Amino acid sequence: CSLQRCCVCRKKGATVACWQKRCSRRFHLPCSSQRGCISQFFGDYSSFCWEHRPQQSVETLQEGHTTCIICMEVVEDSLSYTTMVCPSCKHAWFHRGCIQGQALRAGLRHFACPHCRDRERFLPEMLHMGIRVPNKDRHFGHLLCSSCAASGTHRRCSGLGDTTQQWECAGCAGPGT
Numbered sequence: 001c002s003l004q005r006c007c008v009c010r011k012k013g014a015t016v017a018c019w020q021k022r023c024s025r026r027f028h029l030p031c032s033s034q035r036g037c038i039s040q041f042f043g044d045y046s047s048f049c050w051e052h053r054p055q056q057s058v059e060t061l062q063e064g065h066t067t068c069i070i071c072m073e074v075v076e077d078s079l080s081y082t083t084m085v086c087p088s089c090k091h092a093w094f095h096r097g098c099i100q101g102q103a104l105r106a107g108l109r110h111f112a113c114p115h116c117r118d119r120e121r122f123l124p125e126m127l128h129m130g131i132r133v134p135n136k137d138r139h140f141g142h143l144l145c146s147s148c149a150a151s152g153t154h155r156r157c158s159g160l161g162d163t164t165q166q167w168e169c170a171g172c173a174g175p176g177t
Contacts, residue, residue, distance in 0.1 A: 007049065008035045019044075020052035036081040038130035054128055055079070060090040069114050070098035087125045089116035100131055107136025110144050145169040 006014035007025045014026035016039065027037055027049070036050040048054065056079045068075050069092045076083040084099060086092035092115035094102075103111050103126065111133050113122040127133060136144065143160065144167075145151045151169035153160070160167060 006031050008032065008037075016047045018049040018052055019046040020048060023049060023052055025049040025051075038081075040127065040130055041132040042127050050081070053081070053130075056084060056087070056125070056129060058085050058087045058090060060085055062093070066093045068094045068098050070094050070102060084126075084129060086113040086115060086118065086122055088113060088118035088121040091115055096131075099126065103131050103133040105144075106133075107144065108133050109136065110146070143167040145172055148172050 002013055004014040004026045005012055006027045008027050008031035011028075014028055016027050016029050016032065016037075017023075018025045018037075027035070027047075029039065029047075032039060032047070036053065037048060038053040039045070039047040058079065060079075062077055065074050066077075067073060071094075073095070075093045075095060079085060082096050084094055084096055092113050094114070102114060106112075108123075111123060111126070112119045123133070136142070141155050142152055143155065143158075143164070146166040146168055148169065148171070151171065153167060153169075155162065155164065158167065
């Protein structure tokens with residue numbers, strides 16, 4: 001691998017190869033997103049160059065200018081590497097970077113469509129499209145809000161025992177709870 005050149009930056013040491021047979025493209029993992037490559041962080045941990053990457057095949061139409069449900073900025077007018085949609089509700093459009101940030105904050109246990117809260121179709125689709133969703137259950141001393149997954153607390157800071165499995169932030173639980 002030390003002699004393999006990255007197809008993005010052209011420097012040596014490219015260790016990631018496109019999973020597609022007969023494709024000779026190799027790249028550094030940090031360079032991959034600059035050119036629209038996708039790495040899947042489950043199963044065989046497959047990676048794909050920009051030509052062979054998986055694409056969303058959701059039948060949907062945008063109505064006028066659609067905004068990202070997370071950052072509220074305008075998204076592209078069709079599905080692409082940077083613009084994605086929930087395969088379940090087909091109304092939640094988002095930027096790849098925005099949904100990746102959501103996945104990192106929520107973790108595997110709480111990651112769902114920000115609009116319809118579907119996990120059954122949403123999670124496998126996002127994993128397939130290269131969204132990395134960490135298994136935050138490993139952080140035994142930290143709990144995320146079971147409703148929004150945007151806020152968290154340390155068990156000790158909130159006086160919660162090791163057996164407590166769910167917690168809600170003040171915004172979701174409401175006043176006085």
